Amino acid sequence: MKKQTKQQENKIQKQNEGDERIPVEIIQPWSTFVMKSKLPKVVFDKMLEITNKIVDNVENEKSWGHNLAGQIEHELYIEHEILQKNGVMQFFLDMTRHYVVNQLIQMMPYNQENILNDEWTTNMMSMWVVSQKEHEYNPMHIHTQCQVSAVMYLKVPKFSKSRKSHREDDGRIVFSNNCSLDDYFAVPQIALEPKVGDLYIFPAKMAHHVYPFRSDDEDKERRSVSFNAVYSSKSQMEHMAEMEKKAQEEMKKRSFVQ
Numbered sequence: 001m002k003k004q005t006k007q008q009e010n011k012i013q014k015q016n017e018g019d020e021r022i023p024v025e026i027i028q029p030w031s032t033f034v035m036k037s038k039l040p041k042v043v044f045d046k047m048l049e050i051t052n053k054i055v056d057n058v059e060n061e062k063s064w065g066h067n068l069a070g071q072i073e074h075e076l077y078i079e080h081e082i083l084q085k086n087g088v089m090q091f092f093l094d095m096t097r098h099y100v101v102n103q104l105i106q107m108m109p110y111n112q113e114n115i116l117n118d119e120w121t122t123n124m125m126s127m128w129v130v131s132q133k134e135h136e137y138n139p140m141h142i143h144t145q146c147q148v149s150a151v152m153y154l155k156v157p158k159f160s161k162s163r164k165s166h167r168e169d170d171g172r173i174v175f176s177n178n179c180s181l182d183d184y185f186a187v188p189q190i191a192l193e194p195k196v197g198d199l200y201i202f203p204a205k206m207a208h209h210v211y212p213f214r215s216d217d218e219d220k221e222r223r224s225v226s227f228n229a230v231y232s233s234k235s236q237m238e239h240m241a242e243m244e245k246k247a248q249e250e251m252k253k254r255s256f257v258q
């Protein structure tokens, strides 16, 4: 093979730097992701108002703690009706749908067109407010009987300085993933500092936990709201209806033969 001269190399380099765009595609069907977003001000204000009423009236509210892992005294259910009445339900359903569509495209990259052309519906299963105080915590857990989960932060006190300066874990949420064994290019977990107004959407089966915290603030409440949701698509529903119709026809035939 002839060796390229310096002049030829420079010419190729120049051509590559020109108009030609090199396509790059990231293919990653074996992992799930956490989607970070922000609550719009109008949604944030409504959620604060809704949860203020619930947290201030704790004795008369429906505790949701028996369904949850948290070592936390006040975990209170938020009725769907309140969300609808305050006009915030649709925002959460839309954000969940956005997560689902993006996650499915990542999972099936060569089916993107069909996924985008389908009609996706998301439904809220349950929503609850967690009024976490100093020294309370949420052990590692997943969410069951749903497909997508979310957490948003409405109040975060200033956490006291951690005892070890190289670890700032106090009050953080940690998402853990066991998808990858590659320790050059992947880490199995991430600890995220809660910030007022942040919204995280994640797959229900992604393990997560929340560390306890200490604070010198007068109001030591770390208030988050979580919800669980499910999704379906028009084509999935049509397919299921077709399957059911076939099964019924089969049953009819059998009963006729007998």
Ligand SMILES: [Fe+2]
Binding pocket: 141, 142, 143, 208, 226
């Ligand atoms: Fe959770």
